[in-house]
Amino acid sequence: MITSAVRTLATELTGDDLPAYVYDLPALRAHARAVRDALPPGLELYYAAKANPAPPVLRTLAPHVTGYEVASGGEVEHVRAAVPGAPLAFGGPGKTEGELRRALTLGVERFHVESEQELRLLAGAAEDAGLDAVDVLLRVNLPLASDELGGAALAMGGRPSPFGLDPEAVQRCLPLLSGAGSRGPLRLRGIHAHLASGLDAPAQLTVAAAIADWARKLSERHGLDELTEVNVGGGMGVDYARPDRRFDWAAYGKGMADLALRHPGRTLRIEPGRALTVYCGWYVTEVLDIKHSGGEAFAVLRGGTHHIRTPATKQHDQPFQVLPMDTTATWTRPWARPAVREEPVTLVGQLCTPKDVLARRVQVPELRAGDRVAFAMAGAYAWNISHHDFLMHPRPGFHYLERRAPPQ
Ligand SMILES: *Cc1c(COP(=O)(O)O)cnc(C)c1O
Numbered sequence: 001m002i003t004s005a006v007r008t009l010a011t012e013l014t015g016d017d018l019p020a021y022v023y024d025l026p027a028l029r030a031h032a033r034a035v036r037d038a039l040p041p042g043l044e045l046y047y048a049a050k051a052n053p054a055p056p057v058l059r060t061l062a063p064h065v066t067g068y069e070v071a072s073g074g075e076v077e078h079v080r081a082a083v084p085g086a087p088l089a090f091g092g093p094g095k096t097e098g099e100l101r102r103a104l105t106l107g108v109e110r111f112h113v114e115s116e117q118e119l120r121l122l123a124g125a126a127e128d129a130g131l132d133a134v135d136v137l138l139r140v141n142l143p144l145a146s147d148e149l150g151g152a153a154l155a156m157g158g159r160p161s162p163f164g165l166d167p168e169a170v171q172r173c174l175p176l177l178s179g180a181g182s183r184g185p186l187r188l189r190g191i192h193a194h195l196a197s198g199l200d201a202p203a204q205l206t207v208a209a210a211i212a213d214w215a216r217k218l219s220e221r222h223g224l225d226e227l228t229e230v231n232v233g234g235g236m237g238v239d240y241a242r243p244d245r246r247f248d249w250a251a252y253g254k255g256m257a258d259l260a261l262r263h264p265g266r267t268l269r270i271e272p273g274r275a276l277t278v279y280c281g282w283y284v285t286e287v288l289d290i291k292h293s294g295g296e297a298f299a300v301l302r303g304g305t306h307h308i309r310t311p312a313t314k315q316h317d318q319p320f321q322v323l324p325m326d327t328t329a330t331w332t333r334p335w336a337r338p339a340v341r342e343e344p345v346t347l348v349g350q351l352c353t354p355k356d357v358l359a360r361r362v363q364v365p366e367l368r369a370g371d372r373v374a375f376a377m378a379g380a381y382a383w384n385i386s387h388h389d390f391l392m393h394p395r396p397g398f399h400y401l402e403r404r405a406p407p408q
Contacts (some may be wrong), residue, residue: 019285019303020397028280032064038249040257044269051273051380055082056400069271073099126185137192139164190229191215197235201248205255208232236275281379290338297345304349309386317359323372339368
C-alpha cells in the first residue's frame with residue numbers, strides 16, 4: 001500500500017515534474033529497524049550497496065546495519081564518502097589492481113577475494129603499502145543440491161560460475177594466506193558465499209547452514225584459528241506479485257540464532273540488498289495516452305523502462321497503484337478524456353521498443369489520461385540499473401521524504 005506521504009507528493013507534483021522517484025525514508029527506517037530487531041544480536045548485517053546506493057538511502061540505513069558490501073572501486077569511494085567510518089566489505093569479480101590499491105589506501109575493512117590471481121594482486125598491493133594484516137574472506141562457489149535451493153530465481157552456487165572460487169581452488173589459496181601456516185600480508189578471516197537470490201527464509205537457512213558447516217570443516221582440517229567469520233550472502237526473496245508478502249525475517253532470525261549456537265566463536269554475517277530497500281521506493285508518473293490496438297488496451301506513460309528497468313530485466317509486472325486525478329485542471333482539452341474501464345490494460349513507456357513494458361494486461365477499474373500511476377517496489381535495482389540515456393528523455397525527479405516535523 002502506498003504511504004500517505006508518497007501519495008500526497010505524487011498527486012501534488014505537476015505533470016512536468018514527472019516521472020519522479022519518491023523514497024519514503026521513514027518507512028525505510030522502520031523496515032530496517034524491524035529487520036535488525038528480528039536478527040540475533042551477534043549476527044552482522046551488511047547492506048549490499050549495489051541494490052540502491054543513493055546517499056540518503058545509505059545514511060538512513062546506517063544506524064541499523066553493521067556495514068556495507070561494495071562491489072567496485074566506484075562503490076568503495078561512493079559509500080566511504082556517504083557514510084564515513086562505516087565498515088566496508090569489498091566484493092565483486094574482476095577487481096583491478098588499481099581498485100585494490102585504492103581500497104587499501106581507504107582502509108577497506110574486508111576483502112572478498114574471488115580468484116587466485118586476485119589474491120596475489122592484493123598481497124602485492126598490501127606489501128607495497130607496508131600493510132601486514134589485511135583481512136580476507138575467500139568467496140566460495142559451494143556445490144548445493146538443487147533441492148536445498150528450492151525455488152531460487154538466480155541460483156549461482158555449485159554450477160560453473162565466474163563468481164568466487166571452487167572448493168579445490170580455495171585449497172590452493174591457503175598457502176598464500178597467513179593463518180594457514182605461512183606468513184604474509186593477508187590473513188584469512190573467513191568464508192564468503194552468495195549462492196542464490198530470491199530464496200525464502202527456510203531455503204536461506206538451509207544454504208547458510210551448508211556454508212557455515214563447510215567453513216568449519218575447512219578451518220578444522222587446516223587449523224585455521226583466525227577463520228572466525230562466515231558471510232552467507234544476500235538474496236533474501238521479495239515477491240513482486242504480492243508486495244505485502246515479505247521475507248519472514250522473524251523465522252530467519254530465529255534460525256540464524258540456532259545456527260550461531262551450533263558455531264560458537266564464529267561471527268555470522270549477511271548482506272542483503274533488495275529485501276532491505278525495495279519497498280521504500282516508488283516510481284510515480286502520469287498517463288499520457290490510452291489507446292486500443294488489436295482489441296487490447298495500452299496506456300502510454302511518461303517515462304518507462306529507461307528509468308525503471310526492473311520489469312524488463314525480471315520479466316514481471318511491476319506492481320502499481322492508480323492515483324485518480326479528478327481536479328478540473330487535470331483535463332482541459334476540448335475532446336473526450338482517453339480512458340479504459342474494467343478491462344485489462346498494458347502499461348508501456350515512451351521508448352520506441354516493444355520491450356518498454358512496465359506491466360502487462362493488468363485489470364484496472366479505471367485508468368484515464370492524466371491519472372497518476374505509482375509503481376511500488378522501486379527502491380532496489382530500479383533507477384540505478386536502468387539505461388537512462390536511451391532516447392534522451394528527461395531524467396526523473398528524485399524526492400527523499402523525511403519524517404515531517406511534528407506539529408508545534
Ligand atoms: C548482489 C549481491 C548481494 C545482494 O543481493 P540481494 O539479492 O540484493 O539481496 C549480496 N552479495 C553479493 C556478493 C552480491 O553480488
